[in-house]
Amino acid sequence: MFNSDKHDLEKVSADSNVGPLPEKLSSNDIETFDETESDAKYGTTQRGLKSRHIQLIALGGCIGTGLFVGTGATLSTTGPAPLFMSFVVISGLVWVVMQTLGEMSAYIPTSGSSVPLYVKRYVEPSLAFAAGWNYWYAYAMLVASEVSASAVIIDYWSNPVPVAVWLTIVLVTIVMLNIFVVSWYGESEFWFASIKIIGILGLIVLGVVLFFGGGPNHDRLGFRYWQKPGAFIPFAAPGNTGKFLAFWTALVKSGFAFILSPELIVLAAGETEAPRRNIPKAAKRFVYRLMVFYILGTLVITVIVASNDDLLLQGVSSGEGNAGASPFVIGIKRAGIRTLDHIINAVILTSAWSAGNSFMFAGSRSLYSLALNGQAPKIFRTCNKHGVPYICVAVTSLLACLVYLSVSGGSANVFQWFVNLTTISGYIAWIILLIAYLRFRRALEYNGILHQRPYNSPGQPYVTYVALGFLIVLTLTNGFQVFFPGKFTVSSFLAAYITLPIVIVLYLGHKIWFRTPLFLRVHKIDVYTGKDEADRLEETDVPPVPKNVLQKIWFWIA
Secondary structure, three states, X not given: OXXXXXXXXXXXXXXXXXXXXXXXXXXXXXXXOOOOXXXXXXXXXXXXXXXXXXXXXXXXXXXXXXXXXXXXXXXXXXXHHXXXXXXXXXXXXXXXXXXXXXXXXXXXXXXXXXXXXXXXXXXXXXXXXXXXXXXXXXXXXXXXXXXXXXXXXXXXXXXXXXXXXXXXXXXXXXXXXXXXXXXXXXXXXXXXXXXXXXXXXXXXXXXXXXXOOOOOOOOOOOOHHHHHHHOOOOOOOOHHHHHHHXXXXXXXXXXXXXXXXXXXXXXXXXXXXXXHHHHHHHHHHHXXXXXXXXXXXXXXXXXXXXXXXXXXXXXXXXXXXXXXXXXXXXXXHHOOOOOHHHHHHHHHHHHHHHHHHHHHXXXXXXXXXXXXXXXXXXXXXXXXXXXXXXXXXXXHHHHXXXXXXXHOHHHHHHHHHHHHHHHHHHHHHHHHHHHHHHHHHHHXXXXXXXXXXXXXXXXXXXXXXXXXXXXXXXXXXXXXXXXXXXXXXXXXXXXXHOHHHHHHHHHHHHHHHHOOOOOXXXXXXXXOOOHHHHHHHHHHOOOOOOOOHHHHHXXXXX
């Protein structure tokens, strides 16, 4: 059923057509990465994503309810300063993750590219096995999360249609956009992301206007709410200790708005035209998404809404997932702007639908990559004539059907418990990713080809070491609240930490069964297979030449 990783560990590169190796390596020393069999039985993915698709996916692909709605709960719990600071810190971590992904995926943008593929290639197979299934599960849960949010957002307009009907419409639409042609996903995400970007930019401009008193009531807000009720709401302890714990609580809660979004770029690498040009371009511009959408977006939230606002507290305590709990909408209502709340609710709906669309793409490609690595049944390698792994899309959709748990109130609590697991899953995934990057970089240095990277991100490898250490601490303290007196519950503890033993069991089970090494030795890491093909693809790439000013601006954007 599964390809044995034992055989992968014994293969050599005698017939890999990678050209002459450095003198310090012999062909019998290097551990060849076993790329996919390109036989007609399974088919393969195709490069159907254009430059404008990948750029907009990078800018707005996974911006969903975490930013628009989830920030309200964090603001009401910790205050404006911890919310803003947590988004700045997480943005820094995510930027490092994006840069490492950009380097690895631009170096060899192969079919079936994914983080587990890089982990298997540069670290070892058992860790890749655990990481791969962790990614797939997390993405499927994120699809369910965003689909559920879409249905509740629609309910903001008090329509009589049952929730289950909206769940079905949204989920079926997402499946249809992903199961036939990859360009359908790319095109839909291009327009979805465009709407989100315009919406967020509009909200930021509105926040600036309200800051200076340009709203209908001409009330100049400034940083009023940072002074009263205050910048911090101490958490679990008084004084500076409580302020620090409030910041750490915000840090843990804010992770969900970012989780697993950078990986979309690497998952799309094998299906992107001119990857050596477009992937570095997307990686470099990712910082604009972080600075404008997340950092400026949360700053605007802290300006226009007080942490003790009655509407905010009511929306959070009632468990609403629609515009009623969105700090953006509450700020608009307080400013006396009519009708705009409905427009923002439509933008939030688009964001949730878009994020679900992106997570479906990511989940199906994660499962496809597992099959290519021999760590999932071969049937998941099957692609249709348009190069879409449709069986992977179908299976990911089945797991996403857990969204129907949200139809009943009691089951919704269970579903939220599953959603909380995705944040810790994301932190673990990023830790493994950064380890893979350090091994990738070490292998390039050993072979004397570090300078041949198509994309060189700044601050490496030092920023990776800092981010890795911080993520380990964040993962271990993810559920620190449950250890305070009177705060412990079994469900909260499991939601915070159960993913850790699951990943460990997957890792140890695979390692014991296949007897894989602790780490591939650096001289056995294959940094050549697929490089020649990527080099040739880069040589044939002809960047578009703008003919006028408008084209120049457009080519810079997309």
